[in-house]
Amino acid sequence: MDGTAPPERRLTSRSIRSFVVRNGRTTAAQTDALERLLPQFGLPYSQTVIDLSAAFNRQAPTWLEIGFGNGDVLLELAERHPEVNVLGAEVHASGIGHALIGIESRSLSNVRLIHHDAMEVLEHMLEPGSVDRILLLFPDPWPKKRHRKRRIVQPDFLSGVARILQPGGVLHCATDWAEYGEWMLEHLEADDRFANSAGPGKASPRPDWRPVTRFEQRGRRLGHSVTDLLYTRC
Secondary structure (H helix, E strand, O other), rough: OOOOOOOOOOOHHHHOOOOOOOOOOOOOHHHHHHHHHHHHHEEOOOOOOOOOHHHHHOOEEEEEEEEEOOOHHHHHHHHHHHOOEEEEOOOOHHHHHHHHHHHHHHOOOEEEEOOOOHHHHHHHHHHOOOOEEEEEEEEOOOOHHHHHHHOOHHHHHHHHHHHHHHEEEEHHHHHOOHHHHHHHHHHHHHHOEEOOOOOOOOOOOOOOOOOOOHHHHHHOOOOOOOEEEEEEEO
């Protein structure tokens, strides 16, 4: 590794997605939330840059969670940090519906959701330097060797993150799959647009502000160690 950033390229140039949309059924409550609440708390995908201040009806630091699952962390962060705009991107309708139910039950006003592929959101929707923190927590590790090209942590993903993350902003990745942690570390250490907050080649302890996720709890029950990686945009 020579420590240089990879050349810029289109973020969506990969022929294989980092996710598979499963035809899981949404519950009646999730479907109701999608119909009632998504117009209020959802941001339609756009191939043009959006105004985050207008989307949240205020100016505030913006945190983005990529692939938020059922939204537990997203909602917890929004509730703990009302001074922050919390944006989530997720491809699964059931997860969007579950998060919407939580937004309503917790009376949150600082959350917006995008029901779309995060790679295209990074490429098209967000202005350069418009995000203060990006969370990628327990993405699919794609453990089989032939599937590793599906992993989201790739040079094109890091280019998208580097574009929208403001200088001094933080990229926080976490996984309970040891080999994927090594993969993430290798890719991040090779990119000089990011500096490791724990020091070169090191993982970070879980910061107090990151809630423990269901995936993390399940992984620990199975004996998996958790790797947190925090990198600052140079």
